[in-house]
Amino acid sequence: MTDVIRVSGVSKQFALRKDKSLKERLVNARRSRENAEEFWALRDIDVTFASGSTTGLIGHNGSGKSTLLKIIGGILTPTTGYVERRGRLAALLELGAGFHGDLTGRENVYLNAAILGLTRKQTDAYFDEIVDFSGIESFIDTQVKFYSSGMYVRLAFAVAVHVDPEILLVDEVLSVGDEPFQRKCLDRIRRFQREGRTIVFVSHSLDQVRQLCDRAVLLDHGRQVVDGTPTEAVRAFRDLNQAAEEAEEEKNVDLAAQGTRRVTISEVSVADSDGRPVRTLPSGAGLQVRFRVDPGSRLDDWIVGVAVEDSGGQVVWGANSDMQGFTLPELSGGPEEVTVEFPEVPLSEGVYQVSVAVASTGNRTVYHRVNRVATFRVVTDAYEDGAVHLAPGYRVADRAVPRGGVPLDSVAGER
Amino acid sequence: MGPAAGAGEVPLEDQPMERVNQPVSFWRGFGPTVRDVWAYRELLGQLIRKELKVKYKDSVLGFLWTLLRPLLYLLVYAVAIGVFLGSGRVIPDFGIYLFTGLLAWTLFTDIIGGCTGSIVGNAGLVKKVYFPRELFPLAVVGAALVNVLLQAVILVLAYVATWNFPSVGDLGLVPLALLALVLFSVGLGLLLAASNVFLRDVTHLVEVGLLLWFWMTPIVYDWTKVRTTLTVDNDLAWLFQVYLANPMANVVLAFQRALWPGGQTEAGAAFYYDGNLYLRLGVIIAFGAVFVWFAQRVFARSQGNFAQEL
Numbered sequence: 153m154t155d156v157i158r159v160s161g162v163s164k165q166f167a168l169r170k171d172k173s174l175k176e177r178l179v180n181a182r183r184s185r186e187n188a189e190e191f192w193a194l195r196d197i198d199v200t201f202a203s204g205s206t207t208g209l210i211g212h213n214g215s216g217k218s219t220l221l222k223i224i225g226g227i228l229t230p231t232t233g234y235v236e237r238r239g240r241l242a243a244l245l246e247l248g249a250g251f252h253g254d255l256t257g258r259e260n261v262y263l264n265a266a267i268l269g270l271t272r273k274q275t276d277a278y279f280d281e282i283v284d285f286s287g288i289e290s291f292i293d294t295q296v297k298f299y300s301s302g303m304y305v306r307l308a309f310a311v312a313v314h315v316d317p318e319i320l321l322v323d324e325v326l327s328v329g330d331e332p333f334q335r336k337c338l339d340r341i342r343r344f345q346r347e348g349r350t351i352v353f354v355s356h357s358l359d360q361v362r363q364l365c366d367r368a369v370l371l372d373h374g375r376q377v378v379d380g381t382p383t384e385a386v387r388a389f390r391d392l393n394q395a396a397e398e399a400e401e402e403k404n405v406d407l408a409a410q411g412t413r414r415v416t417i418s419e420v421s422v423a424d425s426d427g428r429p430v431r432t433l434p435s436g437a438g439l440q441v442r443f444r445v446d447p448g449s450r451l452d453d454w455i456v457g458v459a460v461e462d463s464g465g466q467v468v469w470g471a472n473s474d475m476q477g478f479t480l481p482e483l484s485g486g487p488e489e490v491t492v493e494f495p496e497v498p499l500s501e502g503v504y505q506v507s508v509a510v511a512s513t514g515n516r517t518v519y520h521r522v523n524r525v526a527t528f529r530v531v532t533d534a535y536e537d538g539a540v541h542l543a544p545g546y547r548v549a550d551r552a553v554p555r556g557g558v559p560l561d562s563v564a565g566e567r
Numbered sequence: 568m569g570p571a572a573g574a575g576e577v578p579l580e581d582q583p584m585e586r587v588n589q590p591v592s593f594w595r596g597f598g599p600t601v602r603d604v605w606a607y608r609e610l611l612g613q614l615i616r617k618e619l620k621v622k623y624k625d626s627v628l629g630f631l632w633t634l635l636r637p638l639l640y641l642l643v644y645a646v647a648i649g650v651f652l653g654s655g656r657v658i659p660d661f662g663i664y665l666f667t668g669l670l671a672w673t674l675f676t677d678i679i680g681g682c683t684g685s686i687v688g689n690a691g692l693v694k695k696v697y698f699p700r701e702l703f704p705l706a707v708v709g710a711a712l713v714n715v716l717l718q719a720v721i722l723v724l725a726y727v728a729t730w731n732f733p734s735v736g737d738l739g740l741v742p743l744a745l746l747a748l749v750l751f752s753v754g755l756g757l758l759l760a761a762s763n764v765f766l767r768d769v770t771h772l773v774e775v776g777l778l779l780w781f782w783m784t785p786i787v788y789d790w791t792k793v794r795t796t797l798t799v800d801n802d803l804a805w806l807f808q809v810y811l812a813n814p815m816a817n818v819v820l821a822f823q824r825a826l827w828p829g830g831q832t833e834a835g836a837a838f839y840y841d842g843n844l845y846l847r848l849g850v851i852i853a854f855g856a857v858f859v860w861f862a863q864r865v866f867a868r869s870q871g872n873f874a875q876e877l
Contacts, residue, residue: 154580166875203579222874226587226697229871234589238582249695252617254624259617266613267696295624318579 156319156350157201157224161233164194164219164374193219195374197233203318204348208361208382210389211371212396217354220371221245221321224352239318239350242268246323248308253297257288260296261311268315278314285336286310306333313340320344322353338364358386359537383535390503390529393463394431397505397527415451415510415519419444422506422528425495435532435541439494441506446487454480454519457509458492461524462502468539474513499530500541588871593864600863603699610698614706618681619713633714634721637669644669644787658789658838660829663725667826668786668819670722671744674715675752675815676777681707682756683763683773690877700870701863704756708749722826729828737825743848744821750855751814754862761869764876784815789838811842814851821848 167190194216201207209217222228224235225243250267251260261282265275275282283289286306288299296304322341341364344351355361361368361382368385370378370392378388424430425438433439441458459470473480506528509521532541546553591599604611623629644665649655658664685703686693693700726732763769785793797807810816820840829835 155584156579158584224587227694227874229588235587236584237587238584239579243696245695246691249691252621254621255617259620263613263617266610267692267698269610269698271609272612 154203155200156203156239157199157235157237157352159197159199159220159224159233159235162194162197162220162223162230162235163192163232164216164223164228165190165231166193192374194223194230194371197371197376199369199376199379201319201350201352203350204345205367206345206351206353206365208365208368208385209352209354209371210356210358210361210368210385212392214373215371216374217371218245218323219374221323221352221354225321237319240269240316241319241321242312242315242317243321244309244312244323245321247305247312248296251296251304251308254295256295257292257299257307261292261307264308264311265315268312269317270315274316282307282310282314285313287333302330302333309333309337313337313344318349320349320351320353322351324354324356358389362386362535363537387501387531390463394503394527394529397503397524411509411511411518411520413520414517415448415454416446417443417508417510417520417522418446420506420508420522420525422526425493427491430528432529432531433497435500435530436496436498436543439497439528441492441494441508441526443490443508444487445483445490445510447483447485449485450483451485452482453512454483455511455513456480456490456492457511457521459507460499461505461507462539463504466539468499468504472509472511497530498541500536500539501530501532501534503527503529591867593868596867597860597863600699600701600867604701604705607698607702611702611705611709614702615709615713618706618710622710630717633717637666637673637718638721640669641666648787654788657834658829659832659835660729660731660827663722663729663731664789664823664827664829664838665787666722666725667822668784670715670718670826671748671819671822672781672784672786672815673718674711674745675748675818676781677711677714678708678749678752678756679759679773679777681711682752683759683770685756686760686764686873687767687770687877694874694877700873701757701866704753704760707756708753712749726828731828733826733828734831740821740825740844740848743845743852744818744825747814747821747848747851747855748818750852750859754855754858757859757862757866761866761873764869764873780813780815783810783813784819786819790816790820790840791838811847814855817844817847817851820844 197216197220199207209220211217219228221243222245223230224237225241225245226235227243227245248260248264250264252263255263261279262272262275265278265282266272270278283292286303286309288303288307291299291303296307299307338360341351345364351364353364365382368378368380368382369376370385370389372392377392378385420441420443421429422431423440423442424433425440427440427442445456447454455472455474457470457472460468462468504527505524506526507521507523508525509518511518511521530541534541534543536542623632626632628635641662645655645662649658649661649665655661682704685707686700689703693703759769759773793810794807797803797810821844824830824839824844827835830839
């Protein structure tokens with residue numbers, strides 16, 4: 153395969169200067185060096201992108217993903233190193249960047265198409281298709297300042313996908329519009345892939361990266377940490393997140409605490425089915441959530457609630473002992489160890505957080521609630537979407553198909 | 568790198584690897600930029616159209632404002648200077664005399680003022696899309712030229728109304744003067760556009776500077792007054808030469824000579840500038856060309872930092 157983009161030893165330093173006017177500069181002349189805060193947005197990046205590949209750039213906010221994309225697109229010049237590339241390039245860094253509110257949709261289509269590199273003739277040819285894709289025919293002669301934000305991005309995306317680039321840079325723009333429109337966008341991206349175009353895209357949606365990309369690069373504070381399969385990169389990214397979240401947890405334990413504090417919860421931990429503390433477990437294994445309850449005085453009316461959230465804050469499971477049909481024994485007043493045992497946790501790969509609460513029956517009074525105090529990670533060897541890990545078997549013509557016949561990577565690439 | 572390069576016909580593998588934002592030496596980068604701008608000429612057209620459309624969008628009079636503004640200036644100066652200060656009694660066809668100068672001056676201020684804000688005003692695009700940044704100032708120039716053409720219609724109407732047409736002999740000065748004006752103001756505009764990104768004061772400095780410049784140019788008064796004051800009343804001939812070195816003074820004098828029919832009358836002949844305007848404009852054009860080259864190089868040097876400074 154041919155290399156289409158070659159990034160060699162690229163570093164980018166930003167100087168954040170806070171004074172912009174002559175007066176400020178004169179007044180702060182002596183301090184101007186202190187005012188110029190410098191930081192490296194990118195450090196020694198070496199990547200090549202082969203033709204027809206789809207690469208995801210992932211990382212935290214401020215990790216340098218967008219900067220890298222802008223350097224590839226030629227919008228920023230690197231401090232050191234250089235980028236080489238061939239072929240026509242379209243950069244979708246912000247939808248509708250070239251839109252002008254006072255112009256009508258039609259005028260903006262022509263303007264934006266020209267900005268993205270289409271000739272007038274080509275735009276004429278694509279015009280109906282663009283309007284059709286955007287689905288806002290009836291508003292095409294209205295000024296775009298009257299558009300809803302959804303209509304705005306629809307039109308912008310419609311123009312963008314009709315540019316016929318060999319290289320497509322996409323920055324976090326696939327997450328716009330309603331669901332049907334998003335699906336339309338993803339279909340379009342897949343079509344680009346089938347047509348053998350090279351796509352580099354930044355996304356915070358790790359699922360999207362796993363679905364669309366055949367490769368992913370993880371950036372952390374401007375450095376290239378992982379360059380490998382999407383699964384590897386996503387896993388490494390989740391490790392980073394887990395470390396960050398654990399650090400955050402320690403700081404936030406008290407802030408997150410709610411309830412009357414009649415009873416206190418402490419020492420929340422996650423263990424495997426044998427009671428050994430764990431942070432990572434295979435999908436389907438057993439899990440124990442253990443914590444200490446200090447009732448202070450005699451307590452007979454109490455329930456325990458546990459919730460498990462994924463990294464997106466979605467509760468994947470939550471219930472209390474009462475709902476599950478358990479009546480907990482009376483506590484004499486001293487601190488007691490409580491263990492909630494899950495024989496089997498068939499979750500899909502990801503990082504999960506546990507919240508624990510103690511309340512009176514029926515949740516009339518919450519004694520103490522600690523949110524997201526323990527983190528654990530589930531790993532699987534499967535490529536799948538969704539919240540649960542269901543390992544299906546396949547039968548064709550009533551014969552079971554053995555697993556592993558086809559390399560996993562190529563299977564993933566086709567989805 | 569141009570969009571219209573037709574790269575699609577060549578298979579990707581056969582296209583050469585091109586370095587993005589290849590650093591070019593100060594002396595050699597002009598040619599590639601011109602080619603780049605040419606490749607983006609369609610976009611330039613679109614940007615000019617946008618400038619024109621957006622300016623008077625949602626205003627009732629719309630494009631008429633382009634004509635009303637200079638007419639209003641004309642009225643003010645004609646009354647204040649022509650009637651109250653009495654210039655109108657001395658200079659024949661004083662209205663047209665004024666308007667020829669204002670025509671050149673409006674073009675100049677439109678270009679300088681527009682260019683200064685062109686990069687900052689388009690920050691959204693500069694930060695998100697790549698194309699030659701020179702297009703922003705150039706779009707301003709294009710829009711200003713369209714406006715001046717429309718304003719010239721007023722001049723033609725005035726000729727018809729007074730049935731007094733300029734002589735054909737000096738009409739050749741008009742394209743020369745326009746070329747000199749455009750080259751000079753493009754150079755200046757590029758420098759101002761780039762510096763405004765780093766120092767926002769430039770906008771205000773330009774406003775003040777243009778006002779000063781206006782009165783340093785023989786538009787609403789005639790140049791003979793300056794000559795009399797400097798060379799006859801005071802022995803400051805060199806200062807008069809400095810005054811005449813102002814490119815805009817030459818452009819305005821050329822406009823007056825070519826487009827002001829009043830100068831053909833006996834009373835008006837005295838107000839014609841009698842120096843060799845062809846030579847003077849030639850020098851300004853040559854200087855302007857070098858200036859544009861220099862300004863573009865400075866602009867190119869600084870544009871790598873535009874996206875992060877905005």
